[in-house]
Amino acid sequence: MNDIWLVLGGTLTGAVGPGISVLYATYGELITERAGRINLGIEGSMLMGACFGFIATVETGSVTLGVLSGMVGGSLLSLVLAYLVIYRNTNQLATGFALTLFGAGITAYAGRTYVDSTINGLNPITVPILSEIPKLGIALFEQDVLAYIAYILGPVLFLGLHYTRTGLSLKAVGESISVAYAAGRNPYMIQIVAIAMGGALAGLGGAQLSLGFTHTWSEGMTVGRGFVAVGLVIFAMWSPLRAMVGAFLFGGAIGLQLQLQTIGAPVSPFILDMLPYLIIIFVMSLWSRAAARAMPEGLKGVLRATT
Amino acid sequence: MYNRIQQIPVFKQSHRIWIGAFLLLAIMVLAACSSQESTIVPAEATIAPDISSSSDSRPTTVTATSPTEAELKGGSTEIFLQGFEDAIANSNFRSTSEFAAAAKPLDAGEKLKVGFIFVGSQKDLGYNQAAAEGSQYLEKAFSDIEVLRSENIPETADVQAVEEQMIRDGAKIIFATSYGYSGPTKEIIEKHPDVMFLHMGDVESYENYSSFFGNIWQLEYAAGQVAGETSETGKLGFIAAFPIPQTLLNVNAFHLGAQSVNPDIETTFVLTSSWCDPAKQATAVQAMIDAGVDVLTQHQDCTKTIVEAAERAGIYVSGFHQDASPAAPNAWLTGAAWNWGPVYAEIVASIRQGTYKSSVMFQGLDAGWVQLSPFGSFIPDGVKQRALETVEQLRSGSFQPFTGPITDQDGNIQIADGVVPTDAELQGTGYLLQGITGRTN
Structure with missing residues (x-):
């Protein structure tokens, strides 16, 4: 019984820790896809955020500047994607993937002398009353400031998308560019802004990873978490609230497999290692029909390649 | 409809070309930088040129090095x-x-x-x-x-x-x-x-x-003793990457060392399936703390994240590969390092x-292939003394901690009573000792 509580508590702690960075990237990809574009360069944007956030923190000593640089780095990379796919009409999937590889290369180069740098970083802030909730409290309310922002950002994005003019414009562009244009919007500008914001959020996720969660820069440290975010957007059916569930589920699965190892569960760690991805694949296969219905119209051309 | 969409303007035509040219240029410059990095980089260290121009053009004959103590x-x-x-x-x-x-x-x-x-x-x-x-x-x-x-x-x-x-x-x-x-x-x-x-x-x-x-396990044994004497909860944590023989030997030696000073010590062994994934390392540290571990050590390639995470969490850490004591002044016990x-x-x-x-x-x-890292400043003299004595015993060969009987997790005798294993046998370790929680496959 004790073990079960230990595992559950640990899974929750694990859910939030590694989950936050994925959550930011998921928000970012979600905004991009709501505007009718898909950005596979999100992994590269996360790396840019992690790397340049770390470098800026080392150089200036200010975490705030670090976080901002991470956001700028992430959005710069996604702006390249915006230019290529919107002006040059390149294939979105190929362009995004190429930018991920590009981001990995440039961060490996730029960050190589910072691998052993020590930073003060973002430290956990304990929320007074909430952190005393048994089991849940420590997991959820003893985190760095970016985690709290991520909690709030989900509902904010949800309200923003569905109840503000800007959100409605964004969704309209994602559904049909010509209709949005006819309604007096500037659809490509909206897409560019959405892609840039998406990159900035992914960069923020990367910065949380390097500045908050690990206090370390290391080459390729996101290890595919950006691609996980792309999957999570489909999993979340383009809803920010479900994105939170998805990201924490993914983080929780990482936490769970390490917890199971600490109690000596009779399962091979190699199989446990697949758990986070298996869970995502499983849920996605369950929801595939519903997800297809929820998909913004503008994405269908890209994902199904029927035009 | 396709045509109409194409006509929707965002910027003026003339601006587009400049934006495109700028981005292309930026990409090329950055790509040039990073591609240079990915190829082999010659050594940076400068050595005084040693080309004796006038005299003998024959190469210098290289004699064996004789490193000092x-x-x-x-x-x-x-x-x-x-x-x-x-x-x-x-x-x-x-x-x-x-x-x-x-x-x-x-x-x-x-x-x-x-x-x-x-x-x-x-x-x-x-x-x-x-x-x-x-x-x-x-x-x-x-x-x-x-x-x-x-x-x-x-x-x-x-x-x-x-x-x-x-x-x-x-x-x-x-x-x-x-x-x-x-x-x-x-x-x-x-x-x-x-x-x-x-x-x-x-x-x-x-x-x-x-x-x-x-044989870095020798120092894992000595570091295990320090860890065993420092731990208050009686639980040690070992964060590893893959269950390869070297790693299993290290965790066994660490556990054995700790057991020699505290027979009830327990060691938790966790694998991250990566030589360097800082995010997973940080998650593993959290899992260890949840399990009541108060001394951590590791067999990862990059050690910084775990060392610093232990310092922040207020638990102790024993190093591996390299002296990382400056990164954790309050947590660093000692460690095993290479030479x-x-x-x-x-x-x-x-x-x-x-x-x-x-x-x-x-x-x-x-x-002299391996060495003990410096002790943390707070380690009591008695503990230091014992670890140093162990190091000297291991150095002189008067003491082999893996002398049988050695029992694995499942209670099987792996090294029979009185048998002293060879180095090659130890480097082929495929089991975890009794008292270690974790799996080898």
Whole structure:
């Protein structure tokens, strides 16, 4: 019984820790896809955020500047994607993937002398009353400031998308560019802004990873978490609230497999290692029909390649 | 409709071209920078040129190095050199004078190129940094050697590509420093019969593929004693990457050391399935703390994240590979570390002399291949004293902690009562000891 509580508590702690960075990237990809574009360069944007956030923190000593640089780095990379796919009409999937590889290369180069740098970083802030909730409290309310922002950002994005003019414009562009244009919007500008914001959020996720969660820069440290975010957007059916569930589920699965190892569960760690991805694949296969219905119209051309 | 969409303007036509040109330029500049990085970078360290212009144009003959005791961190020069002599004497392969290009004399002004391939960053405060510092030692030891380094190379066919590139660039000796390089490297050794490949940690050798590794478990044992005496909860945590024999030997030694001072000690063994994934390391630290662990140690390549996370969480940490004590002034106990410099230098020297023969070598404290990291400032003198005594006992060989009976997790006797295992047997460890929670597969 004790073990079960230990595992559950640990899974929750694990859910939030590694989950936050994925959550930011998921928000970012979600905004991009709501505007009718898909950005596979999100992994590269996360790396840019992690790397340049770390470098800026080392150089200036200010975490705030670090976080901002991470956001700028992430959005710069996604702006390249915006230019290529919107002006040059390149294939979105190929362009995004190429930018991920590009981001990995440039961060490996730029960050190589910072691998052993020590930073003060973002430290956990304990929320007074909430952190005393048994089991849940420590997991959820003893985190760095970016985690709290991520909690709030989900509902904010949800309200923003569905109840503000800007959100409605964004969704309209994602559904049909010509209709949005006819309604007096500037659809490509909206897409560019959405892609840039998406990159900035992914960069923020990367910065949380390097500045908050690990206090370390290391080459390729996101290890595919950006691609996980792309999957999570489909999993979340383009809803920010479900994105939170998805990201924490993914983080929780990482936490769970390490917890199971600490109690000596009779399962091979190699199989446990697949758990986070298996869970995502499983849920996605369950929801595939519903997800297809929820998909913004503008994405269908890209994902199904029927035009 | 397609046409109409195309007509929707965002910026003026003339601006678009400039934006495009700028982005292209930026990409090209950045790509140029990063592609330069991904190829092999020659050594940065500057060595005074040693080309005696006027006098003899013949190359300098290289004699064996004789590292001092200080360079061997307390190990004996005699035993260090004897280890090499024994390995060569027991080898069934031809000596390097008969096939190795590195054993041929150099032309005037020419430098012998030695390649080093690392699986991670050379500044990882861990395994790769220890190896990189060894390569710097090598560079300083010989004035006519140029070291080629390539870092962050995965343990896949990628390493073959790097090795081929280094050979094209003129490397005659290649150090493949990561355990997982063994498979890919062995596939190309026949293609390059005159290049000498040195692998760290394999248990087999071929004519131009030799392997060596340090008995770092000896220091894991001593560090385990310090950990056992420091722990208040009686629970130690070991965060590893993969359950390879070296790792299992290390966790067993660490546990055994801790058990020698606290018979009830428990060790939790967790795998992250990556030599360096900081986010997973941080999650593992959290899982360990949840499980009540208050002393952590690790077998990861990059050690910084775990060391710093322990410091922030207010628990203790024992180091591995490299002295990382400055990163954790309040958490650092001690640690096991390498001393590769003299080893690399001696290997290269005897290859050039032509006397070297492929072998599988394991050496430890007595030959100065490994060393104990500095103690944390708060460690009581009694604890330090005991650890240092253990180190001396292990160095002199008067004490072998793995003397049987040694019982594994499932209660099976792995080393029978009174049996003293050989180094090679220990390097093939495939089990965890009683008292360790975790799995080997």
